[in-house]
Amino acid sequence: MQSFDLEAEGLRKLNVSLHAQKNDTNQTAWEITNPKGSHAIAVGLDAPIEVTVLGSTGYYCGGMNKQATVRVKGSAGPGVAENMMSGKVIIDGDASQYAGATAHGGLLVIKGNASSRCGISMKGVDIVVHGNIGHMSAFMAQSGNLVVLGDAGDALGDSLYEANLFVRGTVKSLGADCIKKDMRPEHLETLKCLLAEAEADAKPEEFTRYGSARELYNFDIDNASAY
Amino acid sequence: MTDKPDTAIPRTVPIQSATFSNPVNAEIRRAAATGIYDIRGGGSKRKVPHFDDLLFLGASISRYPLEGYREKCETKVTLGTRFASKPIELDIPITIAGMSFGSLSGGAKEALGRGATMAGTSTTTGDGGMTEEERGHSNKLIYQYLPSRYGMNPDDLRRCDAIEIVVGQGAKPGGGGMLLGQKISDRVAEMRNLPKGIDQRSACRHPDWTGPDDLEIKILELREITNWEKPIYIKIGGARPYFDTTLAVKAGADVVVLDGMQGGTAATQDVFIEHVGQPILACIRQAVEALQDLDMYREVQLIISGGIRGGADVAKALALGADAVAIGTGALIALGDNDPRWEDEYQKLGTTAGAYDDWHEGNDPAGITTQTPELMKRFDPVAGGRRLSNYLKVMTLEAQTIARACGKNHVHNLEPEDLVALTLEAAAMARIPLSGTDWWPGKPGTSF
Numbered sequence: 001m002q003s004f005d006l007e008a009e010g011l012r013k014l015n016v017s018l019h020a021q022k023n024d025t026n027q028t029a030w031e032i033t034n035p036k037g038s039h040a041i042a043v044g045l046d047a048p049i050e051v052t053v054l055g056s057t058g059y060y061c062g063g064m065n066k067q068a069t070v071r072v073k074g075s076a077g078p079g080v081a082e083n084m085m086s087g088k089v090i091i092d093g094d095a096s097q098y099a100g101a102t103a104h105g106g107l108l109v110i111k112g113n114a115s116s117r118c119g120i121s122m123k124g125v126d127i128v129v130h131g132n133i134g135h136m137s138a139f140m141a142q143s144g145n146l147v148v149l150g151d152a153g154d155a156l157g158d159s160l161y162e163a164n165l166f167v168r169g170t171v172k173s174l175g176a177d178c179i180k181k182d183m184r185p186e187h188l189e190t191l192k193c194l195l196a197e198a199e200a201d202a203k204p205e206e207f208t209r210y211g212s213a214r215e216l217y218n219f220d221i222d223n224a225s226a227y
Numbered sequence: 228m229t230d231k232p233d234t235a236i237p238r239t240v241p242i243q244s245a246t247f248s249n250p251v252n253a254e255i256r257r258a259a260a261t262g263i264y265d266i267r268g269g270g271s272k273r274k275v276p277h278f279d280d281l282l283f284l285g286a287s288i289s290r291y292p293l294e295g296y297r298e299k300c301e302t303k304v305t306l307g308t309r310f311a312s313k314p315i316e317l318d319i320p321i322t323i324a325g326m327s328f329g330s331l332s333g334g335a336k337e338a339l340g341r342g343a344t345m346a347g348t349s350t351t352t353g354d355g356g357m358t359e360e361e362r363g364h365s366n367k368l369i370y371q372y373l374p375s376r377y378g379m380n381p382d383d384l385r386r387c388d389a390i391e392i393v394v395g396q397g398a399k400p401g402g403g404g405m406l407l408g409q410k411i412s413d414r415v416a417e418m419r420n421l422p423k424g425i426d427q428r429s430a431c432r433h434p435d436w437t438g439p440d441d442l443e444i445k446i447l448e449l450r451e452i453t454n455w456e457k458p459i460y461i462k463i464g465g466a467r468p469y470f471d472t473t474l475a476v477k478a479g480a481d482v483v484v485l486d487g488m489q490g491g492t493a494a495t496q497d498v499f500i501e502h503v504g505q506p507i508l509a510c511i512r513q514a515v516e517a518l519q520d521l522d523m524y525r526e527v528q529l530i531i532s533g534g535i536r537g538g539a540d541v542a543k544a545l546a547l548g549a550d551a552v553a554i555g556t557g558a559l560i561a562l563g564d565n566d567p568r569w570e571d572e573y574q575k576l577g578t579t580a581g582a583y584d585d586w587h588e589g590n591d592p593a594g595i596t597t598q599t600p601e602l603m604k605r606f607d608p609v610a611g612g613r614r615l616s617n618y619l620k621v622m623t624l625e626a627q628t629i630a631r632a633c634g635k636n637h638v639h640n641l642e643p644e645d646l647v648a649l650t651l652e653a654a655a656m657a658r659i660p661l662s663g664t665d666w667w668p669g670k671p672g673t674s675f
């Protein structure tokens with residue numbers, strides 16, 4: 001286990017050390033102490049390493065991650081795992097706005113609640129939130145799965161493309177072009193896997209699926225008020 | 228009374244309304260028939276105060292010129308010296324602006340890379356991500372970081388030469404991109420993670436930051452990912468240049484890219500192109516003033532764009548204080564866009580060479596703003612690259628010619644004192660004295 005005191009050694013040195021890890025590294029386990037809400041912790045990683053942050057992080061922790069597993073034993077600031085490509089980011093506490101924004105792949109797990117715009121513009125990532133999510137979540141979400149064990153705030157899935165949204169609790173309101181959809185066997189299967197991977201104690205049957213009505217895909221003047 | 232009308236009485240001739248002109252009326256009829264606003268490509272078509280309204284004084288007794296061809300007049304420019312460990316070094320102060328793959332064909336992107344590389348300058352990706360064609364053929368490639376984040380990925384971030392965070396564009400400050408279904412081919416759809424054939428609207432705001440304080444942290448993240456090597460540009464539309472430049476610098480930009488209202492776009496509403504944003508002439512001095520007030524002039528470089536056509540425009544932009552310019556429309560025309568050789572086909576599309584701007588429909592006879600394979604075949608990236616390189620070199624020679632005539636051994640030594648304005652408007656906007664006077668409206672210490 002490599003231990004790194006962020007306060008003492010600084011962000012630049014941390015990211016340089018983590019970037020230096022290649023696929024065949026044997027320094028696979030890293031522990032970061034004293035994060036104290038610093039921004040851009042463990043960003044741009046590209047190796048199958050495990051990074052554990054002991055405390056809360058600022059903006060963009062795990063941003064653009066590839067391959068690595070980043071675990072935050074605390075809460076995460078805005079834009080956690082933004083544009084992640086692969087790998088896994090797990091937040092033991094809550095996540096602020098835009099969690100998983102534009103992420104293309106990998107798995108983001110938030111054990112607590114996520115704030116507004118969770119999964120905004122997501123492009124293939126899977127996100128599992130154990131608690132609730134805030135308003136405008138999955139805005140313009142393109143693909144991937146957003147799973148919420150709790151409730152969703154206003155305007156869920158506004159201007160949604162092909163992402164699947166699964167909510168167990170209530171949805172305050174749906175955004176433009178987002179509708180309730182039938183749960184088919186393949187969706188139950190996807191959910192089962194994601195719940196297991198995210199260590200979430202819930203059954204696929206308890207969720208409702210939401211997706212795009214696809215009515216705004218091609219411009220139609222009679223829909224103008226919805227744009 | 229005779230039964231014949233009296234032909235001797237003069238009649239009023241039919242007068243077209245200046246307000247309700249033929250084009251205006253045609254647009255009203257089009258809107259009434261379709262119920263949809265007009266979408267088009269290109270930049271503002273109306274006449275606005277521009278570089279043509281400025282003149283150089285040249286040298287005589289009070290200043291002496293440099294000998295054409297014999298005495299050196301440098302054109303090199305370095306961009307990104309503030310924080311980046313690997314600044315961009317260019318041979319000429321003219322860069323190729325970001326134009327998306329999707330709006331342009333792969334071949335057109337390749338030609339932009341080829342032409343820019345031959346001329347010793349950089350090219351820029353666009354909404355929709357980086358293609359192999361342009362990375363492979365561009366010696367210096369600037370990677371745009373846009374609100375849509377289509378195709379954004381850390382590998383491309385690491386293999387670009389600089390990063391350009393797009394906040395806005397001159398054609399549509401406050402607006403996002405548009406790519407209509409006809410152009411969402413399989414390849415474009417895949418790069419953008421979108422279904423084929425849909426009308427795609429890119430976001431106008433970044434999904435994970437709002438405001439200058441967030442932007443500062445976003446820049447920190449991008450620098451950390453790319454090891455503080457790459458210059459970070461911030462591109463803004465000509466909205467409030469003084470404040471936007473100030474905030475871009477505060478957020479940590481190495482380079483500010485400022486695009487005026489004449490700047491082209493792949494597609495947006497005509498009402499946006501013609502009615503939002505300011506002419507580039509009005510923007511440059513404000514941005515320069517912001518840099519000077521922050522003591523950052525020449526430390527943070529300024530690239531301006533929007534209606535740059537020739538070497539005179541380049542020289543005037545530099546004299547007003549820019550470090551370099553970027554071109555979009557000019558580059559496309561050099562490649563062969565709107566070429567009269569395709570006139571028959573433009574006619575069939577209901578337009579004419581020089582006016583064709585329905586780029587979003589993807590039917591470009593010249594094979595540049597299209598994703599249709601048969602049309603794309605008409606465009607030869609090698610020949611196109613050669614034409615672009617020629618055009619860039621001519622512009623550079625023209626700018627040097629002017630700089631020498633003004634006695635400058637580097638194009639960057641051109642200065643506002645070398646210029647006069649032909650109109651009051653240009654004088655006020657560019658803060659350049661009206662020709663024959665030492666005054667411009669708003670000059671400090673004068674009472675206008």
Ligand SMILES: Cc1cc2nc3c(=O)[nH]c(=O)nc-3n(C[C@H](O)[C@H](O)[C@H](O)COP(=O)(O)O)c2cc1C
Pocket residue numbers: 268269270324325326327330331352353354371393395396397462486489490491492493532533534535553554555556557596
């Ligand atoms: C076909 C086309 C596509 C464009 N795509 C983008 C883009 O993806 N991102 C961007 O920031 N600007 C884009 N622009 C704007 C240019 O980067 C640039 O600001 C503008 O073209 C400069 O003005 P000019 O065309 O008068 O030279 C595009 C322009 C054109 C003509």
